[in-house]
Amino acid sequence: MGIPARASPQLCRLLLPGGIILLILLYLASSHLPELPHSTCLWGGRPCRWLGDPAADEGESGQAAPPLSQPGQTPGQPPLQTAHPPCQQGPHFHIRCLRGAFAASVTPSGEVLLGEYLRGWKELAKFIDSLGTAFGLVSRETWQKITIMQDYHSGQHGAHYHSLQSMVTFELANGLVDFHALSSTRPPSGCRTLLRLHRALRWLELFLYKLGTTEGVPPSQLCASAYQEALAPYHSWWVRQASALAFVAMPSRQELYGILCEQEQRVCPTLLATVRVISQVYNSTQEVYSAQNMLGLP
Numbered sequence: 001m002g003i004p005a006r007a008s009p010q011l012c013r014l015l016l017p018g019g020i021i022l023l024i025l026l027y028l029a030s031s032h033l034p035e036l037p038h039s040t041c042l043w044g045g046r047p048c049r050w051l052g053d054p055a056a057d058e059g060e061s062g063q064a065a066p067p068l069s070q071p072g073q074t075p076g077q078p079p080l081q082t083a084h085p086p087c088q089q090g091p092h093f094h095i096r097c098l099r100g101a102f103a104a105s106v107t108p109s110g111e112v113l114l115g116e117y118l119r120g121w122k123e124l125a126k127f128i129d130s131l132g133t134a135f136g137l138v139s140r141e142t143w144q145k146i147t148i149m150q151d152y153h154s155g156q157h158g159a160h161y162h163s164l165q166s167m168v169t170f171e172l173a174n175g176l177v178d179f180h181a182l183s184s185t186r187p188p189s190g191c192r193t194l195l196r197l198h199r200a201l202r203w204l205e206l207f208l209y210k211l212g213t214t215e216g217v218p219p220s221q222l223c224a225s226a227y228q229e230a231l232a233p234y235h236s237w238w239v240r241q242a243s244a245l246a247f248v249a250m251p252s253r254q255e256l257y258g259i260l261c262e263q264e265q266r267v268c269p270t271l272l273a274t275v276r277v278i279s280q281v282y283n284s285t286q287e288v289y290s291a292q293n294m295l296g297l298p
């Protein structure tokens, strides 16, 4: 019944470009339906793994990862003290909220507070959402990881998920971290989930830095080169192709400044200050993962 094995390499070569375009069209069409379960997102028959890794078999744990609609409701967390309207409400990205949350996430002693870290990530996820439907894949994976971490943070063992450091201590002491292969029988650990966010944070840090320090280079190119540096090494061929196409559809520099700084001008004064804060969070997190030899968790 099947195609003879010999014919398939050539056939593949012929069908691949058309297939990719078809998949993209299907994907773009499907991204208009935000309620689609995560498992329906497929590239070439493989589940989409954007913040995951090439070994696509991650414990799905049935999380469809809807955007966290009322993040302000998490019990036990004081509201952000700010003269502006409270952050985290509504679908719109505010760079002020991003910087505030990430700045508050690192204590003077270098502890990374997960509550604030996740607040920062929810803001970043809103930013990704505002980049358009081509980023739907990235957005879904991001929200999924945030949801997993949020569940740990407000769950049964929430006290141990107060900071990155306490999480690492707790998960290592209880044998919850898979160092060799991802277990298919238990949910992904906080350590491996946060590592995916951590790598993506580097991508966004690099992208925003490049955006704030260059002129005349299209953002799509900056985003692609940040991706090459920070994330591509961890991604399968399919995900790299999908990402490349998403970047092509990226908003213009002026539009990005509109999103990032609420002003469509050539300057965005808060951008580089925000990048510095992100860099600080990234560095503190990197230090912890590196000290525990956990930078390559499957």
Ligand SMILES: *[C@@H]1O[C@H](CO)[C@@H](O)[C@H](O)[C@H]1NC(C)=O
Pocket: 276, 277, 279, 280, 283
């Ligand atoms: C983070 O680390 C890099 C490399 O070690 C360094 O160049 C950068 O200045 C650090 N960022 C901050 C905000 O300290």
